[in-house]
Amino acid sequence: MDTPSGAGRPAAGPTARRGRPGLHPAVRYLGGRVLTAVVSLLAVMVTSFFLFRVLPGDPVAALTQGRSVSVDQLEAMRRDFGLDQPLPQQFVDYCLGMMTLDFGMSYQYRVPVSELIAERLGPTLLLAGTGTVIAAVLGLVLGTRSGWRRGSLMDRVDTGIALTLWSVPSFWLGLLLIVLLASGAGLFPTSGMSSPGVEGTFAVALDVAHHMVLPVATMVAVVYAQYMMIMRSSVLDEMGADYLTTARAKGLRDAVVLRRHAVPNALLPTVTLIFLNLGRVVSGVILIETVFAWPGLGSLFYSGLRVPDLPIVQALFVVFAGSVIIMNLLADLVYPLLDPRVRT
Amino acid sequence: MSAPADPARGSAAGGAPVLSTAGLQIAFSGRSGRAAARAVDGVDLEIGAGEIVALVGESGCGKSTLARALLGLVRPTAGAVSFHGRGLVYRPRDLKAFRRRVQLVLQDPTGALNPRHTVYDAVAEGRRIHTGSTADERDHVAEALSRAGLRPPERFFLRYPHELSGGQRQRVAIAGALILQPEVIVADEPVASLDASVRGEILQLLLRLRDDYGLAALVVTHDLGLAWNIADRAAVMYLGRVVETGTVEEVLAAPRHPYTRALLSVLPESSAGEQQILAGEPPDPTRIPAGCRFHVRCPVLASGAAQAAGVADRCRSEDPGMLGGSPGVAQVACHWAHAPEPEPAEWAGPG
Numbered sequence A: 001m002d003t004p005s006g007a008g009r010p011a012a013g014p015t016a017r018r019g020r021p022g023l024h025p026a027v028r029y030l031g032g033r034v035l036t037a038v039v040s041l042l043a044v045m046v047t048s049f050f051l052f053r054v055l056p057g058d059p060v061a062a063l064t065q066g067r068s069v070s071v072d073q074l075e076a077m078r079r080d081f082g083l084d085q086p087l088p089q090q091f092v093d094y095c096l097g098m099m100t101l102d103f104g105m106s107y108q109y110r111v112p113v114s115e116l117i118a119e120r121l122g123p124t125l126l127l128a129g130t131g132t133v134i135a136a137v138l139g140l141v142l143g144t145r146s147g148w149r150r151g152s153l154m155d156r157v158d159t160g161i162a163l164t165l166w167s168v169p170s171f172w173l174g175l176l177l178i179v180l181l182a183s184g185a186g187l188f189p190t191s192g193m194s195s196p197g198v199e200g201t202f203a204v205a206l207d208v209a210h211h212m213v214l215p216v217a218t219m220v221a222v223v224y225a226q227y228m229m230i231m232r233s234s235v236l237d238e239m240g241a242d243y244l245t246t247a248r249a250k251g252l253r254d255a256v257v258l259r260r261h262a263v264p265n266a267l268l269p270t271v272t273l274i275f276l277n278l279g280r281v282v283s284g285v286i287l288i289e290t291v292f293a294w295p296g297l298g299s300l301f302y303s304g305l306r307v308p309d310l311p312i313v314q315a316l317f318v319v320f321a322g323s324v325i326i327m328n329l330l331a332d333l334v335y336p337l338l339d340p341r342v343r344t
Numbered sequence B: 001m002s003a004p005a006d007p008a009r010g011s012a013a014g015g016a017p018v019l020s021t022a023g024l025q026i027a028f029s030g031r032s033g034r035a036a037a038r039a040v041d042g043v044d045l046e047i048g049a050g051e052i053v054a055l056v057g058e059s060g061c062g063k064s065t066l067a068r069a070l071l072g073l074v075r076p077t078a079g080a081v082s083f084h085g086r087g088l089v090y091r092p093r094d095l096k097a098f099r100r101r102v103q104l105v106l107q108d109p110t111g112a113l114n115p116r117h118t119v120y121d122a123v124a125e126g127r128r129i130h131t132g133s134t135a136d137e138r139d140h141v142a143e144a145l146s147r148a149g150l151r152p153p154e155r156f157f158l159r160y161p162h163e164l165s166g167g168q169r170q171r172v173a174i175a176g177a178l179i180l181q182p183e184v185i186v187a188d189e190p191v192a193s194l195d196a197s198v199r200g201e202i203l204q205l206l207l208r209l210r211d212d213y214g215l216a217a218l219v220v221t222h223d224l225g226l227a228w229n230i231a232d233r234a235a236v237m238y239l240g241r242v243v244e245t246g247t248v249e250e251v252l253a254a255p256r257h258p259y260t261r262a263l264l265s266v267l268p269e270s271s272a273g274e275q276q277i278l279a280g281e282p283p284d285p286t287r288i289p290a291g292c293r294f295h296v297r298c299p300v301l302a303s304g305a306a307q308a309a310g311v312a313d314r315c316r317s318e319d320p321g322m323l324g325g326s327p328g329v330a331q332v333a334c335h336w337a338h339a340p341e342p343e344p345a346e347w348a349g350p351g
């Protein structure tokens, strides 16, 4: 920690720190992270190919179920899907396709998978984004309150509620909400993202918002606990810090000590975690989208799994895992900007 | 930092103390049925204007708790803290006004400075709390930094604590206290976490601040050499109680309490006879012994010297009591030290 120039004389600055000759430490750090991310992505691509091929089920049989088709027709379909090729050849085609973001044709929809993904991405981001923002804000506020007043009745009640909801399966909670508030009380639509026949920007927005209430509520209820518990423990970690005592001893009111000193420092690990979670959020909404028939990537994945529609599930697996990897990378890159101690 | 401070400089003997405690007790309630920890268990202490008082004692004896109580950061279980003779009022508004005039410097400047605040923000904070942001804030920050020995101050404004050395960080912490122009600084082991090479500089700084601005200080330390070097008076604390007070010469050159003697005997440069390594378990504020609280570890009692003086029974059963805070007189809480010196052989003990 000590700068080489010694006490009493200011050091020449952080850049004066000795690094290995050649590369700036920041470049080395960045390069290392990016390399790790690329390797992980490649591993995910390979896994995705083999994982869904060991799944039981024959796509051709599933798609032709209940119809009388000739052996020739079946053969034609197989050839169409490229399933007549030997596995190594399929793998090479798959890899070449991935490199060019060509995920192939969906077996069941007969359109390019990339088109399907583009179409479904918006609704998923809308749902997952709204849910994450609300859950994060709720978690941060409640977690700060709980940590600052640890052991109080409020802390125990808030923590208890959060952990109970956290342990509830999201599809169960979603179904319960549908039964109670949608089909039951008729307050909200039971499924989908929009109602037919609604026109005008404002009316459409309102209609979508109305459809979003239950899925978003389900998602928030199930995930806010993790943000809350992490913020709570970060605040607890900071509570014993001497700089809070210093601030109090200077005459700062308790509420301001919390706001100005404890929260910014406690936020650091929490924000990192929120970033890490962003990637997982997208895959986490699969169940919720399925329950609420939300036209996003999650329900697309579900419909792909049933066949199995290999191009769809392969591509989405890579997209889901890739978003986790990219968010990890982003968290690694953002962390140094937030914390002056690791700024290089 | 060679000669002991001249006690005449401590002007406390005349006027009323600036900061004082009377019968101060602080107990931390034990978790789930365990006994409460009486971290501070009856302390009278006075700090006069421009006076440097050293509070010495082993780790765990309650020094930090006492220091925090002096700032109103911990509320006393019993007794009171007074500032210029008036008891502290624990209302936010009154505490705030009080904390403008008494400041705290902690042991470890790495923890005591917010890692995300620049030096400028750290030093300016106290002033912003009490006077808001003013146009001349920059000048005040610069002046506080130079008074704390960081020159030229502008070079430090935008630094973060982790870019500074330990000694520089402690100077920043001190500057943060100085900007409020306090009357008293309570420094809790201000150099204990620093390299030996910069300790002297920080102590010099405290002495100079006293000389130049009449700043009084309570310096908490477990280092007797440090107390000798900078303090006018010393108070020796054992298990929540001050057991000996007086000028540094009285306490450190002619110690009367067996605990003080034992502390001094283990110093390398000690001339006070053989080393006395204190036996017995380390003191535990949840179980303060009856009688003299030091009696289970007291070498004088163990060696039979207390018996010879006829006070051994009192050592075990009678609390020697609290010392008054008054700075004029050297005091000691020990039956043996108070026993008449040449013992008449037929003296039969108390009662």
Ligand SMILES: Nc1ncnc2c1ncn2[C@@H]1O[C@H](COP(=O)(O)OP(=O)(O)O)[C@@H](O)[C@H]1O
Binding pocket: B028, B037, B038, B039, B057, B058, B059, B060, B061, B062, B063, B064, B065, B066, B285
């Ligand atoms: N907040 C607290 N809760 C419970 N016990 C405490 C607390 N603070 C201090 N103590 C106890 O009080 C005693 C004195 O501690 P402290 O004042 O830090 O001593 P020192 O500064 O002399 O080392 C110790 O036994 C410590 O365990």
Ligand code: SF4
Binding pocket: B257, B258, B259, B292, B293, B294, B295, B296, B298, B299, B300, B301, B306, B315, B320, B333, B334, B335, B336, B337
């Ligand atoms: S009163 Fe007795 S036990 Fe206590 S310090 Fe003095 S001699 Fe030792």
Ligand SMILES: [Mg+2]
Binding pocket: B060, B063, B064, B065, B188, B189
């Ligand atoms: Mg301490």
